[in-house]
Amino acid sequence: MIEKFLSADARNLRPSAIRALAKYINDPKVISFAGGSPNPETFPAERFAAIADRVLRERRNVSLQYGPTRGLPRLCEFVAARSRVKSEEVILTTGSQQALDLISHCLLDAGDIVAVELPTYIGGTSAFYARSATLAGVAQDDDGIVPESLDDVARKKRIKLLYTIPNFQNPSGRLMSQRRRDRVLEIANRHDFLIVEDDPYGDLVYVEGADTTPIKSRDRDGRVLYLGTFSKILAPGVRCGWIVGPKSLIDRVEIAKQAADLCSGMLDQSIIDEYCHAGELPGQIENVRAFYRGKRALMLSALQEHFGGRAHWTAASGGLFTFMTLSDSIDTASRIETAVANGVTYVPGSPFFVDGSGQNTMRLTFAKESDERLREGVQRLAHVFA
Ligand SMILES: Cc1ncc(COP(=O)(O)O)c(C=O)c1O
Incomplete structure (x- = not known):
């Protein structure tokens, strides 16, 4: 029916x-x-339990109330400071999965071409397929995206955005070399497409010398949309991720997010905010x-x-x-x-x-x-x- x-x-x-x-x-x-x-x-869990008890009892007007669509201001500032950007370039999302969905909503029309790594994260491709985008695979080797392959795809097709996971990619576990990151950005500049840089694993480094510096750090003209999340460093059940991007796009995403969920869970954000504010994240x-x-x-x-x-x-x-x-x-x-x-x-x-x-x-x-x-x-x- x-x-x-x-x-x-x-x-x-x-x-x-x-x-x-x-x-x-x-x-x-x-x-x-x-x-x-x-x-x-x-x-x-124990620290979260203690913080939750406190924010529920003492800050119910924040933790149990609707909040700003962009996210709890102090947590936005924390994320912005960590990424060395202005707070207005940040929006908190319900996990980075929602960031993928909102970005797709704001940028993709049916038939638009998204270049993705071979292999890539299925939650990413799901978000792009959900907007009826067409996906084009780009080859990888042990240094990450093969620049010639990306260039080749971009010559043949009008790519709108490239989706990449440079740090310890899901599923491949690969780390893109810094040299390759330069090349990828240079190709994006030349063919004029955007880059969605998804980075849930960048803090989970086990080997000395593994350089996880994001592509976003060399982005001079707002071409790179960087996605982060607390899921792998704290817990995925507190649904909290973020987008760092140019203010004009973040403003647009904020309006799309109003329609999606008004705001992300304020209890989740309140717990994470207190935890980070107390300086506990690095440990x-x-x-x-x-x-x-x-x-x-x-x-x-x-x-x-x-x-x-x-x-x-x-x-x-x-x-x-x-x-x-x-x-x-x-x-x-x-x-x-x-x-x-x-x-x-x-x-x-x-x-x-x-x-x-x-x-x-x-x-x-x-x-x-x-x-x-x-x-x-x-x-x-x-x-x-x-
Ligand atoms: C590459 C990648 N992006 C995004 C996500 C979604 O994470 P989140 O819990 O922040 O929504 C995952 C989760 O496994 C992932 O591996």
């Missing part, structure tokens, strides 16, 4: 291939490398890094032990993921049920590639499992792909 009433955009909505794996992710018998979530052990980031650093090392060494010489995987010098490429003849999606039967799961890589390639790849997170189960899981995985 409803089908014939759907809008053209609603007809273009695509379900997430990863959410379909959720039933395996929560089965305790199955060792999961499939999730994309941070580990709850890293969440500052928390150190704790989160320490937590994942060992897990990352453990997974990479288990991969070396069990897959050395017959697969390759990304260095994952930060973030939550490594990405494994097996020999061309292997289709990782077709083995997922065998893997689950063997008590391990992963995300097949193909859904992350807008050109349908990547059948022989998989995304592995080292965030979720205990050290022992990490080792055991890689062994089980090796058995499935023996």
Whole structure:
């Protein structure tokens, strides 16, 4: 009945291939490398509980009330100071996922071309498909976007924006080199398209010398829209992300956000605001890094032990993921049920590639499992792909 009433955009909505794996992710018998979530052990739950108690009792006029669409002013200022921009260049959003949706709403018409990395984050492509955009894949290597590939796409098609995740990309775990960031910005200038720089993982650095300086830091003319979030350094349940961009765009996004949700959750923002104002964020980031650093090392060494010489995987010098490429003849999606039967799961890589390639790849997170189960899981995985 409803089908014939759907809008053209609603007809273009695509379900997430990863959410379909959720039933395996929560089965305790199955060792999961499939999730994309941070580990709850890293969440500052006790501090949040104490702060929540206080802001609920003492600041109900803020924490339980509607608030400014742009976000709690002091938290906006905190974010602006961290990014070294003016407060008017910042808007807080309901996670960076809402930032992707609002930016798509404000910038994309049906048929507009968005260049995305091969592979890329599915929540990004979902937001672009939801506005009926056309996606064009750009090749990556271990240094990030291959400039010749981006230039080639831009010559053939009128790109409106490039979506990139330069720091420890989801799904590939790659870090784009600084030299490549210069090239990407130079190509954007030359072909006159915008860059959406999505950076949820930039603070999760595990290896000395990994340079995460954003593309945004060299943006002189407001071409780069930078997206940040507290999801991976604090907790994703307090839905709080942000956009840094030129004031004229932020003003526009604010109006779109009024229609979307009036304001993001004020209790979430109040808790984060108090936490950051008390100076607790740097110590928390150190704790989160320490937590994942060992897990990352453990997974990479288990991969070396069990897959050395017959697969390759990304260095994952930060973030939550490594990405494994097996020999061309292997289709990782077709083995997922065998893997689950063997008590391990992963995300097949193909859904992350807008050109349908990547059948022989998989995304592995080292965030979720205990050290022992990490080792055991890689062994089980090796058995499935023996
Ligand atoms: C690349 C990327 N962008 C955005 C998001 C959404 O994060 P948030 O919780 O801030 O909405 C994620 C979450 O996993 C992500 O990996």
